[in-house]
Amino acid sequence: MSADLVTSPDPSHPANLIPSLCAKFWHLGWVTGTGGGCSIRDDDLVYIAPSGVQKELMKASDLYVLSLAAQQSASLSRRQRVYLRAPESGLKPSQCTPLFLAAFTKRRAGCCIHTHSQWAVLVTLLLEAGSGEKEFRINNIEQIKGFGRGFEKSGNLGYHDTLVIPVIENTAHEEDLTEFLEEAMDRYPDTYAVLVRRHGVYVWGENVHKAKTQCESLDYLFQLAVEMKKLGLPWITQIEPVVPTRTE
Numbered sequence: 001m002s003a004d005l006v007t008s009p010d011p012s013h014p015a016n017l018i019p020s021l022c023a024k025f026w027h028l029g030w031v032t033g034t035g036g037g038c039s040i041r042d043d044d045l046v047y048i049a050p051s052g053v054q055k056e057l058m059k060a061s062d063l064y065v066l067s068l069a070a071q072q073s074a075s076l077s078r079r080q081r082v083y084l085r086a087p088e089s090g091l092k093p094s095q096c097t098p099l100f101l102a103a104f105t106k107r108r109a110g111c112c113i114h115t116h117s118q119w120a121v122l123v124t125l126l127l128e129a130g131s132g133e134k135e136f137r138i139n140n141i142e143q144i145k146g147f148g149r150g151f152e153k154s155g156n157l158g159y160h161d162t163l164v165i166p167v168i169e170n171t172a173h174e175e176d177l178t179e180f181l182e183e184a185m186d187r188y189p190d191t192y193a194v195l196v197r198r199h200g201v202y203v204w205g206e207n208v209h210k211a212k213t214q215c216e217s218l219d220y221l222f223q224l225a226v227e228m229k230k231l232g233l234p235w236i237t238q239i240e241p242v243v244p245t246r247t248e
């Protein structure tokens with residue numbers, strides 16, 4: 001097992017970034033009680049956290065590393081995954097691994113974050129209590145501009161655009177969510193996130209910066225949406241664009 005893959009003095013090395021990001025996410029209530037986490041892809045190398053650990057206390061030496069190409073070409077089942085590097089202790093890789101790999105292979109993401117944020121869970125409960133809706137939709141909120149237009153599209157959504165996030169149903173085991181996450185990615189080719197009912201959300205981006213800022217924007221919108229619902233305010237509104245009058 002190579003320690004070199006996770007040993008670097010550079011704070012932006014994926015092996016150092018995953019523990020530092022997870023510590024930040026813990027303070028946001030995103031990875032409480034071992035649930036949730038994040039994974040980073042650096043070209044062919046994928047860095048994965050261990051399962052069931054206190055994510056805010058994780059160290060670089062706790063991480064697993066695998067080759068995406070080797071994983072794909074060998075068509076290995078989830079139980080046969082071969083790691084280039086694994087921690088020495090008796091840990092297991094994150095149960096979210098196949099879901100993170102879906103974001104890396106189907107969307108060429110550079111980072112995928114899974115949160116158990118209560119705001120994400122509450123939004124799925126509100127949708128369920130409505131008419132069991134399979135989408136979260138919101139428009140005319142400035143923070144929507146924090147999202148890219150979609151996979152292989154340039155630019156971000158605009159203020160008047162509608163942000164649509166698909167919802168999949170939870171399963172008894174995290175890994176069993178994979179096929180439903182992949183289906184949602186196929187049905188919503190431009191989405192950067194998938195909500196999991198009564199569980200949380202998966203958010204990705206082409207790099208760590210984009211995954212993190214999209215996850216932050218989404219959490220902001222989920223919290224806002226919950227508060228709007230309490231006040232009886234609609235998530236979708238018809239607002240005519242304001243055209244500025246220019247004085248010469």
Ligand SMILES: CSCCC(=O)C(=O)COP(=O)(O)O
Binds near residue numbers: 034050
């Ligand atoms: C209380 S955590 C239940 C399992 C889960 O939802 C999850 O996200 C676990 O992730 P891990 O990386 O710890 O396998």
Ligand SMILES: [Zn+2]
Binds near residue numbers: 035036114116174199
């Ligand atoms: Zn989870």
